[in-house]
Amino acid sequence: xxxxxxxxxxxxxxxxxxxxxxxxxxxxxxxxxxxxxxxxxxxxxxxxxxxxxxxxxxxxxxxxxxxxxxxxxxxxxxxxxxxxxxxxxxxxxxxxxxxxxxxxxxxxxxxxxxxxxxxxxxxxxxxxxxxxxxxxxxxxxxxxxxxxxxxxxxxxxxxxxxxxxxxxxxxxxxxxxxxxxxxxxxxxxxxxxxxxxxxxxxxxxxxxxxxxxxxxxxxxxxxxxxxxxxxxxxxxxxxxxxxxxxxxxxxxxxxxxxxxxxxxxxxxxxxxxxxxxxxxxxxxxxxxxxxxxxxxxxxxxxxxxxxxxxxxxxxxxxxxxxxxxxxxxxxxxxxxxxxxxxxxxxxxxxxxxxxxxxxxxxxxxxxxxxxxxxxxxxxxxxxxxxxxxxxxxxxxxxxxxxxxxxxxxxxxxxxxxxxxxxxxxx
Numbered sequence: 001x002x003x004x005x006x007x008x009x010x011x012x013x014x015x016x017x018x019x020x021x022x023x024x025x026x027x028x029x030x031x032x033x034x035x036x037x038x039x040x041x042x043x044x045x046x047x048x049x050x051x052x053x054x055x056x057x058x059x060x061x062x063x064x065x066x067x068x069x070x071x072x073x074x075x076x077x078x079x080x081x082x083x084x085x086x087x088x089x090x091x092x093x094x095x096x097x098x099x100x101x102x103x104x105x106x107x108x109x110x111x112x113x114x115x116x117x118x119x120x121x122x123x124x125x126x127x128x129x130x131x132x133x134x135x136x137x138x139x140x141x142x143x144x145x146x147x148x149x150x151x152x153x154x155x156x157x158x159x160x161x162x163x164x165x166x167x168x169x170x171x172x173x174x175x176x177x178x179x180x181x182x183x184x185x186x187x188x189x190x191x192x193x194x195x196x197x198x199x200x201x202x203x204x205x206x207x208x209x210x211x212x213x214x215x216x217x218x219x220x221x222x223x224x225x226x227x228x229x230x231x232x233x234x235x236x237x238x239x240x241x242x243x244x245x246x247x248x249x250x251x252x253x254x255x256x257x258x259x260x261x262x263x264x265x266x267x268x269x270x271x272x273x274x275x276x277x278x279x280x281x282x283x284x285x286x287x288x289x290x291x292x293x294x295x296x297x298x299x300x301x302x303x304x305x306x307x308x309x310x311x312x313x314x315x316x317x318x319x320x321x322x323x324x325x326x327x328x329x330x331x332x333x334x335x336x337x338x339x340x341x342x343x344x345x346x347x348x349x350x351x352x353x354x355x356x357x358x359x360x361x362x363x364x365x366x367x368x369x370x371x372x373x374x375x376x377x378x379x380x381x382x383x384x385x386x387x388x389x390x391x392x393x394x395x396x397x398x399x400x401x402x403x404x405x406x407x408x409x410x411x412x413x414x415x416x417x418x419x420x421x422x423x424x425x426x
Contacts, residue, residue, distance in 0.1 A: 004147050005105075005168045006253050008154045010318040012164060014101075016326060019318070020242055021102035021165070023249030024094045027234055028106060031227045032081050035073050036117045038220025039066060040124045042212035044267075045358045047128035048274025056194035063125055063187070063197055065208050070117045078113030085110060092231060093238040105165040112173030115180050122183035127271045129192055132264070138182040146175035218360035222367050229371040229400075233379050236393050240383070244390050247329030254314050254330075255337045258303035262345050265296045266352030273356035282418045289353045289412060296349040297342060304341035311335055333394050340398035343405035350408035359417035366407035375400035 009018050043066040050058040081088075086103035094102060109116075119142075123135035152160035153167025163170065187197035237244035269292040276285040307314060311331040320327045354363045375396045382392025411417065 004143070004150050005172060006250065007318050008150045009165055009168050010320065011155060015319065016243065016246060017098050018101055018165060019246035019249060019326075021089075021094065021098045022105065023245040024089050024092050024098065024234070025102040025105050025109075026249055026252070027092065027227065027231055028081065028085070028088055028102075029109060030223075030230070032077050032110070032113065033120075034220050034223045034227065035077055036070065036120055037223045038216030038218075039069055039073060039212055040121050040216070041219035041355050041360060042214065042216030043121065044124040044128040044270065045215050045274050045356060046211060047125050048271045048356060049278030049358075051129045052275030052278025059129065059195060060198070061205070062208065062212075063195070064202055065205050066121055066125070066212065067118070067197065068201065068204060069209060069212070070121050071114055074114030074117040078110050081110030081113065082107045093235045095242065098242070101165055105169045108166060108169035108173055112176055115173065115176040118180045119176055119183065122180065122187060124267065126183070126186075126192070127267050128274065129195060130271060130275065131192055132268055134186055134191065135183070136264075138179050138186070141182060142175040142179035145178055146171050149174055215358045215360055218364040219355060222360065222364045225364070225367050225371050229375050232376050233393055233396070236379055236383055237390060240389050240393075241325075241329075243325050244329055247326055247333055250315060250318055250320070250326075250330040251333035251337060253318075254307060254311075254334055255304070258300045258307060258338075258341055259344070259348075261303065262296045262300040262348045265292055265299070266348045266355075268292075269349055269352035270356030273353050274358075277357060277419065285353075285357070285418060289350070292349040292352065293346055297345040300341050300345040300348075304338040308335050308338040329390060332391065336391070336394045337397060340401040343398070343401040346405040347401060347408050350405075350412050353412060354408065354417055357417040357419065359411070359419075362411050362417065363408065366404060366411065370400050370403040370407060374403050 006019065006022055009015070009022060012018050043062055047059050047062050050056075050062065085106035086099045089099040089102045089106070090096070123139070126132070126135050148158075149160075149171030150168050152158040153163050153171050154165075156162030161167070184197065186192075187195065188199075190196050234245060234248065237248055269288060272288045273285045276282070276288060311334045312327070314334070315327055315330045316322075320330065351363050354360065378399055379393045379396035382388050382395055383390070384392075386392060388395070
């Protein structure tokens, strides 16, 4: 959805500050995902194990409890994000003009946070019981709705009002709401045998909530550390040239074409590993992980190669003018990030394995060291200490991914993650 938002907002008359604002806003959205990620990872790990052990009553209770907690967390963080949108953007280094534009985008998006969070949860639960087709089809439908609404509401097409970045945000929230409604219908109709979402509120099961967060809080902190790295880099780029922030955002959206399939494979890996461990089959968990690494590397590297070779035409999709600094920076960043794709693919698939096994503290330790001790210092040293500017800052990404892949591979070979049973003992 974010790629569509950027492509259409890039056609606005003031496209450069708009794209810069979206570059900052996307980092805020990712930051707000932190609270939900912990809950989702914990829920999916427990659901996959219970499903592998054929304990459907426990699966349904996890679904109900996670739904209630998700709504609560979504409302709280949505209000905070909407109220303090511009303040957060200014703290990240956005100028007053850019922060104002970003605030117009963030406020509606943050107000729709419960829909965003529930969509992540339900898609994760369905993957946890082995169904990736339904979340995929619902996501396609939501993206089509988002594209149509963005086309109409950003520039005033199809008889709709021209609302600019606010219209883009509204289109995104409506699409997320429709995605959630579709997933609820699926869960209510019993499409998955034995899996059904009751809508009657229940008392919060503190023990179950504790189990979810016991697994999930390291994953949430993991995301926080990752975002700290991204935001620090964004601040460095902003110090060099504000145009680099817009280029950074554009490059990430294009390279997401390679990252998203890898993340999908990682999520499926986590579900299958959790099911295997729940059924007490450690060898199957190992086989799934090996296959995941190979598949993830092949798909992500192949797509990255296409993106690197077709960088200029792909940037043109966002209506970036030829020969501008924005075009040059975006292509430079996309090609550098392409170098990171092979180690990134290994790391992503193994993170999926660790999350499915409930070994989230292991992935957290690796991420802390590689982000805080390698990526951020390298970005500062290469970009400012050695005077390589944006090239040096961006070069820290492929170098950090090599370290991350090495760390997660060592963890995989150790077998400490291979704990069987319905519960996760750490």
